[in-house]
Amino acid sequence: MRARAVIFRAAFGRACRAAVNLLIFAVFFIPFYWMFLTAIKSLGQTLRTPPVFWVSAAHWENFRKVFDAIPFFSMLKNNVVMTLGIMICQFFTVIPAAYAFARFKFAGGGFLFGLTLATMMIPAQLVFLPLFLMFSRMGLINSYASLILPWATSPFAIFMLRQTFKQVPRELIEAAKLDSASEWKIIFKLMLPIARPTIVTLGLVTFILNWNDYFWPFVLTTNNAVRTLPVGITSLNTVDGGVRYHVLMAGNLLLVAPVLAVFFFARKQIIKAFTYMGGK
């Protein structure tokens, strides 16, 4: 009797777990599935009740409608330019700063590091208004400069990289110094290879967050010249005569596809990267 009760309980537990697993899967997968399905439906199919759960003949022309409605490829290019621009700038501002904060004791160093940490808490949503006015005075609205320069450095990345640099044994640096290596040589020949995992992690996170960013390109652009994809997609939402959800979802799919593809292949790496960012 007891044995049967135990077996029953184990089976019940497994069934419960399976049900919860299924629920989690449904909650987080169905919305994406629905996006994909809507993207290949015809207008009529999107408006049918009960909804159509499977489409036998995909309406790929929805994607062409996206390309007709917005300058998709120029916006894609803008997205690439902005994201890469930010990453390249950060590479050159973050690494030396992190190295200096990790290795040197210099007058005002503590203050400057404190300043860096304090700015970490200030989001774009707080400074967009004065920055917009600043850029507009300089005539830099609708320019790559206004999209890239405010993010040319990252206090958070400086902080993370400084922690990594601090873990490099002092003797290693002293040995390099004895070989009369310059500080820059030490950074590029010694520190960077050691800190590579951190830098890759930071790069990955910077890429994803900036690729997806909507707020900044939205407030800093007034026309399509340098507008990025996340902002561009939103104009599919305001088509005359009601929202055409099949076209909107097709555009949406094009927006998320690259990130989802990267995520599919580098799942572990990406999750680890974000864990690393929050764990410290």
Place this chain on the structure above:
Amino acid sequence: MRDIEKVIDEYITLAIPMPRMAAAEKFLRGTARAATPYIMVAPAILTLCVFVVYPIMYMIWLSAFRWDMIGPKIYVGLGNFIELFSNPDFYLVIGNTFKFMSLSVSISIILALFLAVYLKANTRVNALLQSFIFTPYITSMVSVAFIWAWLMNSEYGLLNFMLGKAGVGGVRWLEDAGAAMYSMILVAVWKGLGYNVIILISAMRAIPRQLYEAAVLDNTKPFRTFFRITLPMISPTLFFLTLMNIIAAFKVFDQIALMTGGGPINATNTLVFDIYQFGFKFYQLGYASAQGVVLMALIAVCTAAYFGALSKRVHYGGEA
């Protein structure tokens, strides 16, 4: 060859002593060495000063003026703040912001705690589910907002269809003033949950196994184990995560702008969206700046409270 050169070099140095030159060179080299760290931090610090520190100062300064972007700036002192705090709409916006913040953060953290406990065992199924929960986090808010706007469409949306199947009447998710804020919270939780889950799982996995083994030996109930071992051990992470969530909630904009536009009748109008409205739609830049100062104060208070509590905890922790 090298050695010979060295010898010659030394010979020359010895033969023709140039004390003045040497001193100058030493001085220069010393200066260069002293300047190195400053040169290294300069690009980052300058960027931060120009694009963070200066704008903040500018915003604070601007909050003392009335300005429509075209005409002259009129000094009003604290006038904008007086106007702000006597405007019932502002209290509505602050109320909305706090409602959104408190509900989305608490729901997200509590759900994440459950899911982290549920998924912390290192199995393939758990890893897969983690990935699914995490996917919205790396998806652009633009996509998430539109996907949910479509799911929440009151006529053709999937949610209302499923509610109908379940025998419940449809909800006007985004058009009903009573429901819209909860819809916003739902979307925010759905998008941000994965981040909280993976951080909490990694914190839970870092707890020494021996603690749990001791609990098993003592025949401790799982419930008790969670509150006596897991929760205290992950509390620093939980604490930090809550602060991050709070700040993220304060700056909510994208989903409001894309899904409800602050409506219906201001029901989802939150602080950043209101700043945007006053700055870019009504061109009341001084007033918008004053709201920005309020937002800054909110973030500063939360951050200060966090670090204050942190230092206290560390202190007590040291005594225990």
